[in-house]
Amino acid sequence: MIRLLTTAAVLAGLLPGAALAQGMGGDPKDRLDWPGSPTDRYLTSDELRDRLHAATDGFFACFRASLRSKPEGGASVTFVVDREGEAGSIEVDRGKAPESLVPCVQQVVAGIEFGAHDGDPLDVSYPLVYEVDTRGARILPYPIVFTRPRPVRLPLLGLPLDVTPGELRMLELILTEDAPAEPEPPPEPEDSPAEGEAVEPASDDPAAEGAE
Amino acid sequence: MDHLPAEADDYDIGSLTSRIATVETRLEGRVERLLARVFRDFSSGLVTRLVDLDGTIARAGGEPAPLDTDVLEGKSVSFRVLPSGELLDSSGWAHLAGAGRGGDLVSELLLQTVMRLPRDVPRVGRPVPSSYRVRVPVDAFVTRDQNWIVAFEKAEAPDGCRGCTAISYRGEITETGKDKHPARPMKITGKGTVSGTMVLSRGARALLQHDFAFDWERTVESTRSNGTLRGRVKQTERVVGSLRAEDGK
Numbered sequence: 001m002i003r004l005l006t007t008a009a010v011l012a013g014l015l016p017g018a019a020l021a022q023g024m025g026g027d028p029k030d031r032l033d034w035p036g037s038p039t040d041r042y043l044t045s046d047e048l049r050d051r052l053h054a055a056t057d058g059f060f061a062c063f064r065a066s067l068r069s070k071p072e073g074g075a076s077v078t079f080v081v082d083r084e085g086e087a088g089s090i091e092v093d094r095g096k097a098p099e100s101l102v103p104c105v106q107q108v109v110a111g112i113e114f115g116a117h118d119g120d121p122l123d124v125s126y127p128l129v130y131e132v133d134t135r136g137a138r139i140l141p142y143p144i145v146f147t148r149p150r151p152v153r154l155p156l157l158g159l160p161l162d163v164t165p166g167e168l169r170m171l172e173l174i175l176t177e178d179a180p181a182e183p184e185p186p187p188e189p190e191d192s193p194a195e196g197e198a199v200e201p202a203s204d205d206p207a208a209e210g211a212e
Numbered sequence: 213m214d215h216l217p218a219e220a221d222d223y224d225i226g227s228l229t230s231r232i233a234t235v236e237t238r239l240e241g242r243v244e245r246l247l248a249r250v251f252r253d254f255s256s257g258l259v260t261r262l263v264d265l266d267g268t269i270a271r272a273g274g275e276p277a278p279l280d281t282d283v284l285e286g287k288s289v290s291f292r293v294l295p296s297g298e299l300l301d302s303s304g305w306a307h308l309a310g311a312g313r314g315g316d317l318v319s320e321l322l323l324q325t326v327m328r329l330p331r332d333v334p335r336v337g338r339p340v341p342s343s344y345r346v347r348v349p350v351d352a353f354v355t356r357d358q359n360w361i362v363a364f365e366k367a368e369a370p371d372g373c374r375g376c377t378a379i380s381y382r383g384e385i386t387e388t389g390k391d392k393h394p395a396r397p398m399k400i401t402g403k404g405t406v407s408g409t410m411v412l413s414r415g416a417r418a419l420l421q422h423d424f425a426f427d428w429e430r431t432v433e434s435t436r437s438n439g440t441l442r443g444r445v446k447q448t449e450r451v452v453g454s455l456r457a458e459d460g461k
Binding site: 027030031032033039040041042083118119120150151152153154155156157158159160161162163164167168170171172173174175176177 | 216217219220223225228231232235237248249251252257259261267269279280281283284286287288290291292301302303304306307309310311312314315316317350351353354356389391393395396397398399400430432434442443445447449
């Protein structure tokens with residue numbers, strides 16, 4: 001036992017501390033989908049957030065130029081990142097901020113390079129939270145970027161590429177949606193029980209249909 | 213459709229199955245592969261993209277019609293592989309998964325781009341048996357696991373291919389998968405056979421050609437919220453594919 005412990009201690013001494021800290025799964029940065037990993041050709045919300053945070057100075061300049069005395073509040077910008085990594089359909093919800101903020105924020109977002117990616121065009125919404133004090137407006141980098149997730153439908157079923165929305169919906173309704181069965185009126189008993197007397201449920205009760 | 217729930221009575225199952233039951237899809241295109249990263253264990257991070265796709269679809273032996281492949285164009289999957297072809301990790305499947313996305317059409321092809329090699333070079337009459345697992349992490353809810361039991365054999369290199377080595381393989385695959393999404397609780401079990409031939413260039417140390425065929429029998433079952441069977445679909449699929457290196461390199 002002592003020899004075993006000694007061997008373990010020697011081996012532990014040989015291993016660098018970082019390797020021990022990584023655990024059996026290795027360094028999480030070695031994952032292919034680790035945010036910012038160059039191996040992944042898809043944009044994640046983390047990568048979008050990093051690029052938007054890098055543009056905070058631009059947003060700050062817009063707010064400082066447009067706001068002087070408005071109370072603190074919120075605005076947001078929504079846009080679509082196409083596969084070339086360019087932002088389009090940029091719309092600004094300015095909240096209580098003046099109209100002059102809109103073209104400025106649109107220009108900042110249009111200037112961000114998100115990088116070409118292999119995914120579908122990405123709908124993005126980013127809150128622009130600002131506050132105004134004696135030194136002017138300040139923009140607070142928002143920690144979350146909102147993207148619209150794409151619904152994944154029947155991923156285990158092999159289906160033709162040109163399956164129509166109607167066919168797909170029919171398959172989903174048949175296979176996956178636990179729609180409650182229509183309650184049927186209980187069969188009329190031959191001898192009606194007295195009021196308040198319990199009635200045994202019928203054996204073909206639709207509620208028991210699921211247990212097939 | 214092997215087992216249908218009572219809810220299916222409300223729908224015209226006949227017209228649905230006539231549209232989706234027997235379908236033959238043909239895809240042609242290019243597979244771009246680029247080395248994106250070398251990991252500390254000398255495994256490679258490879259991005260494999262599908263580009264310049266063209267396809268046709270035919271139903272129940274009918275005439276093939278053009279297939280819109282835009283949804284697949286430019287899609288990629290990243291693989292982390294050892295030099296032997298052993299697949300350590302993959303990502304990007306989520307962008308191909310789901311009905312109407314085409315992932316099921318190309319998943320075998322994409323996995324075959326990183327086909328692993330036998331541990332020894334097979335000699336005539338001395339096949340090299342091998343077994344391994346392949347995990348496809350589709351997304352946070354869906355995973356598919358395959359067990360491969362194959363035997364590699366030495367094969368005849370094509371005529372005129374100087375300095376080439378050919379290895380053929382044949383074997384069986386079993387597959388299990390689960391969709392843990394609460395709105396679509398489903399599971400899949402599959403059994404298939406695989407065969408193929410790889411032609412490698414000894415000089416260029418590269419794969420020149422890889423022809424393969426799969427014959428799958430899969431069963432997809434959906435369950436109700438109380439865990440009982442709701443529906444069962446049995447699918448038979450034959451996948452025939454060929455990968456060829458451009459410019460013979």
